[in-house]
Amino acid sequence: MTIPAEAESSVDVLVIGAGPSGLMAAHGLARAGVNVRIVDQRPAKVAAGQADGIQPRTIEVLQSYGLAERLLREGNQMHMAAFYNPSPNGGIVRTGRTADITAPSARYPFEVTLHQGAIEAIFLDSMAAMGVHVERPVVPTSIELSADKAELKDPHSHPVKVVLKCLAPTEGQPETEVVNAKYVIGADGAHSWVRKSFGISMDGEQTNYIWGVVDIVPDSNFPDVRNRCAIHSTNGSCMIIPREGDKIRLYIQLTDTDVLNPETGRVDKNKMGPEKLMEVAKKTFYPYTMHADTFDWWTIYIIGQRVASKFSVNERVFIAGDACHTHSPKAGQGMNASMNDTHNLIWKLSHVLRGWADMSLLKTYEFERRKYAQDLIDFDRKFSALFSGKPRTSAGGDGVSHEEFLQAFQTFGAFTSGIGIHYAPSPVVHTQHQAHARALVVGQRMRPHVFVRAADARPFEVQDLCPADTRFKVLVFAGDTSDAAQRARVQALADAVEQGFYRRFGGAEPGKVFDVLAISSAPKDKVDYTDLPPVFRTHWSKVLLDDTDMFARVGGGGYDAYGIDKTKGAVVVVRPDGYVGIVAPFESIQDVDDYFAGFMKA
Amino acid sequence: MTIPAEAESSVDVLVIGAGPSGLMAAHGLARAGVNVRIVDQRPAKVAAGQADGIQPRTIEVLQSYGLAERLLREGNQMHMAAFYNPSPNGGIVRTGRTADITAPSARYPFEVTLHQGAIEAIFLDSMAAMGVHVERPVVPTSIELSADKAELKDPHSHPVKVVLKCLAPTEGQPETEVVNAKYVIGADGAHSWVRKSFGISMDGEQTNYIWGVVDIVPDSNFPDVRNRCAIHSTNGSCMIIPREGDKIRLYIQLTDTDVLNPETGRVDKNKMGPEKLMEVAKKTFYPYTMHADTFDWWTIYIIGQRVASKFSVNERVFIAGDACHTHSPKAGQGMNASMNDTHNLIWKLSHVLRGWADMSLLKTYEFERRKYAQDLIDFDRKFSALFSGKPRTSAGGDGVSHEEFLQAFQTFGAFTSGIGIHYAPSPVVHTQHQAHARALVVGQRMRPHVFVRAADARPFEVQDLCPADTRFKVLVFAGDTSDAAQRARVQALADAVEQGFYRRFGGAEPGKVFDVLAISSAPKDKVDYTDLPPVFRTHWSKVLLDDTDMFARVGGGGYDAYGIDKTKGAVVVVRPDGYVGIVAPFESIQDVDDYFAGFMKA
Structure with missing residues (x-):
């Protein structure tokens, strides 16, 4: 067998480590059409043991990638918690039972338990269907980030050089390879080689x-x-x-x-x-x-209870998952935090790589996820002690x-369920009009609710209409469209949207950047989907109602649940990762333009 | 290419015709472990067009075979019906909208539309996973049923001789084959060759x-x-x-x-x-x-509106689907009636072939399905005229x-939804104790309801606990098990069940014939699954509660919905096809024994 000389290649994103965090990253980036590779030092995936609890919010996230169905089919559901304490007669006695989670708004009000290998297999199979496979056993032997400021600022540059060593090369495959990457994600676990290579300390x-x-x-x-x-x-x-x-x-x-x-x-x-x-x-x-x-x-x-001092090096090398936070496994946080780290990063990298967003968007990764990791450690410290x-x-x-x-x-409870994750104000979280959707907290995930499609009265969970497809979801709560005056306001809003951010940041194919949905507060017998302006119904499926299904089993009460005025409506922008980015009344649609202008390129 | 001489073989069940009726039969029989073959004259499955509406009851049936998930993913849902009539101004005007179906108890309160080829593919793929494939293009050229009474009465005999001709034999495959079958199902369409071969007339x-x-x-x-x-x-x-x-x-x-x-x-x-x-x-x-x-x-x-004069020849040759009823396609009845014909036959054939049931059980196929077909034609006549x-x-x-x-x-509505199908009293429908579960109509399908599992508070749709696995489901509504006196009654019932039909007709492995579930009316904080007698909890998953889930989103009120006394309880036997076979109070458990004795062998 002849080993060829060292090879050299380029890639947009190189993911190091194929645990839950790395797999979430590679899967989501592949789904977004990003040029991505993922390597892992283990010769095969995990067979049993290790982390195994999936929180309610993580189930929502997996559902947004179309992966929850299999998880729910294969996993166990944990709905109830029981507490036992010392009995006066010796031994233990049950002192109470309660719900396993404390998050009334959770779409899935339970945790799923399934061994890590089965969870990884869900990602691996979905990736395989897209032609992406984990390269293994492969170890990185060196990583270098260019110090050239111009190179770092150039979105087309490949400033990270990683040398990969294949531990079991096949015939004709070079043993080592130099990979020039635009971005590297170090998802290589608690003993992260990427983190150590850049001398990032763990605090705690x-x-x-x-x-x-x-x-x-x-x-x-x-x-x-x-x-x-x-x-x-x-x-x-x-x-x-x-x-x-x-x-x-x-x-x-x-x-x-x-x-x-x-x-x-x-x-x-x-x-x-x-x-x-x-x-x-x-x-x-x-x-x-x-x-x-x-x-x-x-x-x-x-x-151990520690958080990395930083989560990125010049927004070119990122660390995620156990590489940046370690804590007790008992509250089932580890794998969830890890997957949600890279879930936060996927859309940001995708938008920057497509040239739609400015590279500064990537700074919000550390901003949002490091604060969360610190809160996690604080929680874990208290809970572990108890x-x-x-x-x-x-x-x-x-x-x-x-x-x-x-x-x-x-x-x-809200914390351990993952539902309470709340990102602070930043270029992607604008809170100034919060009052116009009082119960849709800007910076929190879009609350689940069932709405009914105007064209065919079929009920839909709104989260399923906000999949993790890298598009911003613009939910136009159109108010009472059975009223002529309100329809005139909706038409004016439609004109402003079309002449504003929709074309300005959507370019020739705004449907690739934005998915616009209209939700009327009028009852179903007073709405035809054809009542809405064309930009709010690019397809017959895009118009919804805040009403029940035909047998009043599901749906209705959404405006009230979200704290939105049923007459006047409001506009809600949901980020590609499912978090509310901005809320605005019709009159302040310019602030939605400004929101997008803060990180997107015209 | 050498064509071998005519071959001869034996099979338990030969299905002729691979439309929805034949596929339902072959799929269900294969799933039951029955030795089955299916042939069709068409060289390939239907690509488009033809029947396409799946009724609420048929969705429930497909779900009972584990096939509804894909149907729901691929199909369209029809929730609403709209009516248009002549406008005074010329043209048409909408005169109203209503629910597409009128069946408040439907688990799926809508119809699914999907082209016939996609529906057939669901069966074909599931069959392929079990190693059963449609043999095609194959035509039967002759069929003969033995006139020997002793042979017809012998459950081990193969009294039906069918000659099959393969229209495209592969190398080494005989062009014709003599198949000796225990049973033949003619699911060969409106122009049924099987029906004509036995001279069965179409009335109407x-x-x-x-x-x-x-x-x-x-x-x-x-x-x-x-x-x-x-x-x-x-x-x-x-x-x-x-x-x-x-x-x-x-x-x-x-x-x-x-x-x-x-x-x-x-x-x-x-x-x-x-x-x-x-x-x-x-x-x-x-x-x-x-x-x-x-x-x-x-x-x-x-x-055309016609029904076959009989549905079987000596309970050895059966006809099903369009072979025995033709009607207007507008109410979406055809494919549904066809699939439900063979759904009715699958468990009966399986039980007889295993030697568990007497061959007389097979007479109930024509009894139950021909009356339904006649009702269908009567309905169709009125509806088509309107x-x-x-x-x-x-x-x-x-x-x-x-x-x-x-x-x-x-x-x-109840008729077109399929939900209202009501089988009349027969050896498999005993109505004498109907009053003990007033709203669980004996002869109708088991009504859906959500119950909560005692061991882990996980909610389950009871229909999902009654899959089409050929087992009788014995639902023991155990009443208030938090009460000691009732627990004593439950224990006495458990003893009677174990010493009665459970062992008498269940033999050495009663779990293969019966699936026993216990449902307590006590709230979840007053029940441990370990409270029930062992025969009512052969696994921790077998004990349920009539209570809500931990967030009171689903479940509760099942005893009331079914009209069962919450203190005293009742026993409900659900047939393998999901229809209620008998209801009995604890005191009349002997009548449940008698029910099974009417068609099963000890």
């Missing part, structure tokens, strides 16, 4: 909390074996996360003597094993039985009471 | 109504182009059926002079074409525009008024 520290994790099919008489359980016993704490099929995952609190090597003071995995973990669990579950013959996967870890703390027994004392824990669980 | 007659059909992508300003429209104009009647994508189907009433050859008195397709059909349509739609440049498919037909009749104009007269038509449309 390790905790003293040590946990063991084991995946089993339980043989048990415990009645909440299919619910998320937080169990505080005098023998330690434990959490159950039910999984696909009959599997469950146990998180088991360990003590120093369980796992630390007394000589080195470091975790010694040889001191532990799944059988020993189950011995600890059995004591915690008393008087219930908890037995397993076989173990799918297990590990032990010390919780969870790892000693329970208060019926004898009293200074332990954590059930009420304290439950309150924390619910307070943080 | 042709009408004088002549219609043209054309599939187009309209260029139109008609505001109801995406709704089912019934248009009565002084220029003739027309119906719109919106289809997948932007297509619509137009049904256009024709006059004798449009299409009859004056010499022969028969329809002459050469007198018509899609352009001429559109000319007729344009007049009907005035003052709206209705234009099309291209035509997907078109045809003309005279409505639809083809002259409209009443504002000047009055004796035509059909909008009110008359609308009333008929709604009266027949």
Whole structure:
């Protein structure tokens, strides 16, 4: 076999690391038609274990890429949480049950659990259908970013040089390759080589909390074996996360003597094993039985709570996922935060690469995601302390009471569900007209609601009309279109939109940049889709109603739910990632033009 | 190429004809693990045109086979119907809109439209995954049924001999083959060769109504182009059926002079074409525009309304679908009736072939489906007359008024939706205890309702827990299991079930014959799945609650909706095809034993 000399190539985006964060990036960029490659050092995808909880918001995001159907088919759903505390009679007793999440507006009011390999497979299969595959096993051996300011400012330049080494080259394939990239995304995990290469520090520290994790099919008489359980016993704490099929995952609190090597003071995995973990669990579950013959996967870890000091180098190299934040896995945050990092970046890179947006748009990635990561660590610090703390027994004392824990669980609910993510004002978040859609919070994700299509009375979830297709969704809440005066206002708005941002930033094919939907507040027997001006109905499917379906099962009340005036209406711009970018009354449509002018090129 | 001598083989079931009826049969039998073959004379599946409307009940049936998801993804949904009548100013004017179906209990409150080829593909792909393919182009050249009574009564015999001729044999494949079958299903269309071979007559007659059909992508300003429209104009009647994508189907009433050859008195397709059909349509739609440049498919037909005099020959040869009933396509009945014919037959054949049920069970196929077909023709006769009749104009007269038509449309709604199908008492329909579940009509399909799983508070549609897997579903409405006295009654019932039909007819593996589900009326905070006796929870997933999900979005009120006493409960047996077979109070569990004893072997 002859190994050719080193090869050299160019790419728009190189993704390093094919975990959930890297796969989300490569999948979304490929779907947007971006020239992208993704490499990973592992010879094959993850088979079992590792992260496995998908939050309500992440399900919404996956749905926006058309990936949620399979997730929901394959995954387990976690709807209920149960709490156990020390019983006066010894052992544990149930002190309450509640919803697993605290996010009334969630479209999917539960979490999905599924092993990481199955989640990765959803991305891999969808990517394969687009002809994009993970190149593996491939390791980067060097990365260099040009220091030339002119080169960095030129959107057509390839200022990042990465040398890739293929660990198993096929016949005729060069062993090493120099890749010149416009952008690089380092999604290479907690020990990120990309992060280290640029000397980006991790701020924060390790905790003293040590946990063991084991995946089993339980043989048990415990009645909440299919619910998320937080169990505080005098023998330690434990959490159950039910999984696909009959599997469950146990998180088991360990003590120093369980796992630390007394000589080195470091975790010694040889001191532990799944059988020993189950011995600890059995004591915690008393008087219930908890037995397993076989173990799918297990590990032990010390919780670390750290955030990278920066998320990008000159907006040419980005880090995402575990590379920029590490925290406790118990609240199921890790994989969700990781996927949502790159979800935030995909549309921004796509718009810049197409020449539609200014490169300054990319600064909003770190702005939005680093603040979120910091909030995540703050949350994790509080939650881990509560969870790892000693329970208060019926004898009293200074332990954590059930009420304290439950309150924390619910307070943080919006956060742990991912629904509460709130991006602060920036070039892509303009809040000045918030009052015109009081309950559609600018900077938060577009709230789900069912509207009915005017042409055929078919109900649609509005989130499904705002897919992650890199287009801005312009939702024209047209008010009462059965009123002639309002129709005149709508016509004036249509003229302003068409002569304004729609053509100015949409160019010859504005339908590729903007998807305009009109939503009338009039009842369905008073609306024909043909009533709306042409720019608000580029297709018969684009006109909606705030009314129920024909059997009044779904729909209606959307204007009220969103806090929009039913007579006058309002314009709502939803970003390509599903977050509300700006709200404006008809009279302030110029502010929508200004919003787009802040980052888009005419 | 050498053609081998004639081959001979055996099969349990031979299906002749791979239209919707035959495909439903072959797919369902294959899924049940039955040894089945299916042949068709056409060299390839239908590409476009032909039947295309799927009723609400048929969607439920397809869902029970796991096939609805794709149908719903690919098909158009028809939620609304609009009515147009002559305007006093000339042309037509909208006189009203209503729901497309009249069936408040429908799980899917709409019809799906999709061309027949796409519907067939759903079956073909699912069959292919099970290794079953349509053999084509193959024609049967002779069929013989043994006259030997002993042979006919022997469940292991193969009394039907069919000679098949392959029209395009591959190398080494015999051109003709003698197939000895236990059972044959003739699903070979309106001109059924199987039916004619046994001299089965068609009762009924042709009408004088002549219609043209054309599939187009309209260029139109008609505001109801995406709704089912019934248009009565002084220029003739027309119906719109919106289809997948932007297509619509137009049904256009024709006059004798449009299409009859004056010499022969028969329809002459050469007198018509899609352009001429559109000319007729344009007049009907005035003052709206209705234009099309291209035509997907078109045809003309005279409505026939006939039912076969019998549906089987000695319960060894069955006919199904268009082979036993022909009627107007406008109410979208044909394909639905056809698929539901064989849906009714699949589980009966499966149980007899496995030796679980007596061959007499097969008599209920003709009993149940022929009555339905007759009702269908009666309905069609009335509806076609109304639809083809002259409209009443504002000047009055004796035509059909909008009110008359609308009333008929709604009266027949339950019928056209398929939801109202009601099988009369028979060995598989025992109505004596109807009062114990007043709104679960014995002989009708199991009504959809959402219940919540006790173990994890996950909501489930009960129809999804009653899939078409050939098992009888025994739904134990266990009453208030938080009450100790009721738990004692439930335990006594469990003992009776286990010592009774469950073991008697379930043998060593009763889980293959029966799927037992328990539904408590107690709220979720008062139930653990472990509260139920083992026979009512063979798996943690088998215990349900009549309560809402954690956010009170779905579920609850099921006992009331079904008319079951919340304290005492009742037992409901759902047949493998989703129809309620018997209802009984706990005290009459012996009647459930008797029900099964009526057709099953111990």
